[in-house]
Amino acid sequence: MNQVLSKPPSMQADLAACRRDFPALSLQINGSPLVFLDSAASSQQPNSVIDAVANYHRNSHANVHRGVHTLSHRATEAYEGARDVIAAFIGAGNRSEVIFTSGTTESINLVAQSFCRPMLARGDTILLTHLEHHSNIVPWQLLCDQTGAKLLVTPIDETGSLDLAIFDKQIAGGVSMLAMAHVSNALGTVLPLEHMISRAHEHGVPVLVDGAQAVPHMDVDVKSLDCDFYAFSGHKMFGPTGIGILYARSEHLERMPPYKGGGDMILEVRFDGTTYNELPYKFEAGTPNISGAVGLGAAINYMKSIGMDRIAAHEADLLTYMTQRLSEIPGIRLIGTAKTKASVQSFLLDDIHPHDLGTILDHQGVAIRTGHHCAMPVMEFFGVPGTARASLALYNNRDDIDRLVSSLTKAKEIFG
Amino acid sequence: MYKMSTDELRELYRELILDHARSPRHFGKLPEVTHSADGLNPLCGDKLKLYLRIGDDDRIQDAAFEGSGCAISVASASLLTDTIIGMRPTEAQSFAGALIHRLTGKQTNVELGKLRALEGVREFPSRIKCATLAWHAMNSAIRQDKVPASTE
Numbered sequence: 328m329n330q331v332l333s334k335p336p337s338m339q340a341d342l343a344a345c346r347r348d349f350p351a352l353s354l355q356i357n358g359s360p361l362v363f364l365d366s367a368a369s370s371q372q373p374n375s376v377i378d379a380v381a382n383y384h385r386n387s388h389a390n391v392h393r394g395v396h397t398l399s400h401r402a403t404e405a406y407e408g409a410r411d412v413i414a415a416f417i418g419a420g421n422r423s424e425v426i427f428t429s430g431t432t433e434s435i436n437l438v439a440q441s442f443c444r445p446m447l448a449r450g451d452t453i454l455l456t457h458l459e460h461h462s463n464i465v466p467w468q469l470l471c472d473q474t475g476a477k478l479l480v481t482p483i484d485e486t487g488s489l490d491l492a493i494f495d496k497q498i499a500g501g502v503s504m505l506a507m508a509h510v511s512n513a514l515g516t517v518l519p520l521e522h523m524i525s526r527a528h529e530h531g532v533p534v535l536v537d538g539a540q541a542v543p544h545m546d547v548d549v550k551s552l553d554c555d556f557y558a559f560s561g562h563k564m565f566g567p568t569g570i571g572i573l574y575a576r577s578e579h580l581e582r583m584p585p586y587k588g589g590g591d592m593i594l595e596v597r598f599d600g601t602t603y604n605e606l607p608y609k610f611e612a613g614t615p616n617i618s619g620a621v622g623l624g625a626a627i628n629y630m631k632s633i634g635m636d637r638i639a640a641h642e643a644d645l646l647t648y649m650t651q652r653l654s655e656i657p658g659i660r661l662i663g664t665a666k667t668k669a670s671v672q673s674f675l676l677d678d679i680h681p682h683d684l685g686t687i688l689d690h691q692g693v694a695i696r697t698g699h700h701c702a703m704p705v706m707e708f709f710g711v712p713g714t715a716r717a718s719l720a721l722y723n724n725r726d727d728i729d730r731l732v733s734s735l736t737k738a739k740e741i742f743g
Numbered sequence: 744m745y746k747m748s749t750d751e752l753r754e755l756y757r758e759l760i761l762d763h764a765r766s767p768r769h770f771g772k773l774p775e776v777t778h779s780a781d782g783l784n785p786l787c788g789d790k791l792k793l794y795l796r797i798g799d800d801d802r803i804q805d806a807a808f809e810g811s812g813c814a815i816s817v818a819s820a821s822l823l824t825d826t827i828i829g830m831r832p833t834e835a836q837s838f839a840g841a842l843i844h845r846l847t848g849k850q851t852n853v854e855l856g857k858l859r860a861l862e863g864v865r866e867f868p869s870r871i872k873c874a875t876l877a878w879h880a881m882n883s884a885i886r887q888d889k890v891p892a893s894t895e
Contacts, residue, residue: 682787682813683756686867690752698787712788712811741756742814 342641346722348373359692362730367512367671367718368696369562379625380618390614392591406617409624416627418548419574423606427615430571431539432462434558437573438535439466441583443504449475451503457483458511461701463537487514487663498526505534509541513702514663515671524553539563544642544669546635549574566626570619580606587612638721642670645719649728656735662714670719676735679742681715691734755863764814769824773807781891782880784872789816793880803827813873820877822858832885839878846874
């Protein structure tokens, strides 16, 4: 641990320069410089993303895949160019396996409705984990209502780790689908995907991974993970809101019916029948979020210019520092202490309600998330109505954590 | 380093508020409830259940609440129970109206008494709903609404 804490100064210095790429990080909030520790909810955007979106609107906007005119051609190139960047970034075998959606939520709903619904029968089982975000619970509950299938949930222990012995039994017991997070948004637990996906595939169970909290923090390669579906969102990885990705194996996509109908997803429309477009367009009905895709492509280029290995090492160092500094505060209760974690720490302080902590910290310019983090089953497991959560991204530094700690000390003073 | 004084925070978390949050009055169930309602603040997960006993004399004879929430919402509920016992339901409703009015930054001629302690929320827009939750629940209980009172 000490080794991690004493990283060579060169790396700290390099990422310190990145901070200047994010204009929001220069804001003054309530009279203090902003300390942004809520990137797990939505990350800030670097100038390169903001500029790419603005330049697209200034110089390249028209509808995609339609006109013969120059701007339509530019828009199509920008949109499809972003798809290539994303496909290469996540190691997709083929660009047609990368579907643009509005975000992780839509990606999961698409898989639930288009892939799972046709194959499910009454009494079939969908396996989830206790760590899931509501967006990886509710779409499956809707599906259960529609099909008569039922949910099975792998439990967690008091550190926020999955009980793999139970998982191994569950996955062997006749499951139709496994859906799980890569990283828990509330606790930061990194799930043992390699083990879980290989067990699932041994039993012929397809796997969807909700990667919204993983992609901004670590190198993700969908081919080596060997998952069937991988969903993530642009706005948690320094890109715009309203754009996300569903990676899916083409063998699945080819068999799946369209999720939404409309323009752009067809080859030929007649009143007696319509021929759907080829992949990936079969799943992209209507005019897409072109500027969002452009922004997401720029965000990935930004992350690549730093290097995912360096981002991961920087955040691991910061997480260790944050955990250590928070542990030193009398009356703190850390929630989510799994061995393998990404850069999130949930906590409670004395008996101060998280919402009150959030207000007091915000008053000192420190932005954290408070509440149930859209993971109410996790909160229920720990017997708390919610937590305070500090989440890190590549642009955070040790000063941010020192400010977090001093503002928590202020909260203790106020609540005496 | 912190340019803004902490006066506003002290204003929000006045001693009276902290006292009611730490030791809420009339906390628990009520025997012989005639009216009750749930109050939900989905944003922060505040969840209150408010109980009233309204007598044949058209007076609120007793009031109590249960649930969990932040200091502001618990203190507000506690102050509510202290305030409305003995009032007629219509008086309690018009008091609630005046208080909500005041907390959302408008003027009122109604004398709010110790409820003025909640005025600090006016500087914290995201916290106004915490302060008004119990009062919405009370209105809903008196009206005997079928659905829980919500701040959304």
